[in-house]
Amino acid sequence: RSKDEGGGSHFAYEPQMHAHAEERRKLEFALRHSLERDELTLAFQPVVDATTEQIMSFEALLRWNSAEFGPVSPAKFIPIAEDTRLIVPIGEWALRRACEEAARWPSHIRIAVNVSAEQMLDASFASTVVSALASSGLAAERLELEVTESIFLRDGGAAQNTLSQIQSLGCGIALDDFGTGYSSLGYLRNNRFTTIKIDRSFVTGAAKDSPESLAIIRAVVAMADALDMTTTAEGVESERELDRIRQLGCTKIQGFLFGRPMGAMEAQALLARDADRKIA
Ligand code: C2E
Numbered sequence: 001r002s003k004d005e006g007g008g009s010h011f012a013y014e015p016q017m018h019a020h021a022e023e024r025r026k027l028e029f030a031l032r033h034s035l036e037r038d039e040l041t042l043a044f045q046p047v048v049d050a051t052t053e054q055i056m057s058f059e060a061l062l063r064w065n066s067a068e069f070g071p072v073s074p075a076k077f078i079p080i081a082e083d084t085r086l087i088v089p090i091g092e093w094a095l096r097r098a099c100e101e102a103a104r105w106p107s108h109i110r111i112a113v114n115v116s117a118e119q120m121l122d123a124s125f126a127s128t129v130v131s132a133l134a135s136s137g138l139a140a141e142r143l144e145l146e147v148t149e150s151i152f153l154r155d156g157g158a159a160q161n162t163l164s165q166i167q168s169l170g171c172g173i174a175l176d177d178f179g180t181g182y183s184s185l186g187y188l189r190n191n192r193f194t195t196i197k198i199d200r201s202f203v204t205g206a207a208k209d210s211p212e213s214l215a216i217i218r219a220v221v222a223m224a225d226a227l228d229m230t231t232t233a234e235g236v237e238s239e240r241e242l243d244r245i246r247q248l249g250c251t252k253i254q255g256f257l258f259g260r261p262m263g264a265m266e267a268q269a270l271l272a273r274d275a276d277r278k279i280a
């Protein structure tokens with residue numbers, strides 16, 4: 001564009017763009033060294049049965065405490081990791097660490113691990129899963145991988161292939177953030193998901209009596225039942241949201257009301273308490 005076109009905004013706008021690109025470049029550089037510098041950890045968030053409120057599983061969530069930037073939110077660093085394909089080694093680390101931790105838990109407790117499109121489309125992903133299970137000793141049935149519909153956008157065939165390989169190992173597959181992306185019923189017809197995770201925006205909507213949110217959750221729950229899948233409501237924060245979600249018949253609940261993402265030690269302590277409660 002010509003110099004004149006930008007008008008007065010030209011000077012105000014460009015330095016800001018530079019600052020943004022510069023910050024991102026620095027974050028990317030730091031992220032490249034995060035693994036070797038031991039700056040990554042996993043947090044674990046409980047998922048409970050909607051009726052009994054007993055812990056069914058935990059979702060593993062990456063945390064980055066950078067020496068240079070302090071704690072960086074996943075909303076910021078996961079997209080950078082995906083753009084640079086750093087998510088492939090970082091995601092492998094998370095998968096191995098999650099399996100290793102879950103192997104210490106009671107055998108009815110499962111672990112869910114998020115997987116990005118870049119990982120799913122990597123030819124060696126299925127063998128990485130096999131290796132993570134073998135070295136941790138975790139039974140395949142206790143591992144659930146969470147994917148979003150975005151995995152089908154770039155190379156639907158390849159993604160479907162990897163999904164069926166993972167399924168034949170015995171692992172579960174959850175469709176994450178359902179309703180926010182490119183929700184197509186074709187994905188549900190062509191792939192056997194074990195769980196649909198209903199995005200938090202619908203949970204919030206349902207508690208505010210939004211007719212659209214209520215109708216969509218009802219329809220998703222009915223479809224999941226018919227297709228032999230379970231449903232997890234994401235981001236349940238209040239008693240009101242819990243009541244609504246229970247009425248709508250979701251199978252499982254995840255959210256701050258039952259537990260925030262926590263460290264591995266805390267998760268173990270929570271499981272010990274949950275077991276005591278059952279005995280008592
Ligand atoms: P997600 O997989 O949908 O994970 C759920 C997010 O919702 C988490 O954010 C969690 O802390 C947050 N959350 C849970 N309950 C509540 C609630 O009651 N209220 C609210 N407001 N939020 C709640 P987090 O940990 O910041 O992670 C954000 C996203 O980053 C994840 O969304 C996932 O897409 C991605 N991510 C995190 N860890 C990994 C990983 O190991 N690999 C990959 N590929 N992506 C990851």
Ligand code: MG
Pocket residue numbers: 059114146176
């Ligand atoms: Mg998830």
Ligand code: MG
Pocket residue numbers: 176177197234
């Ligand atoms: Mg989600």
Ligand code: MG
Pocket residue numbers: 177
């Ligand atoms: Mg999400």
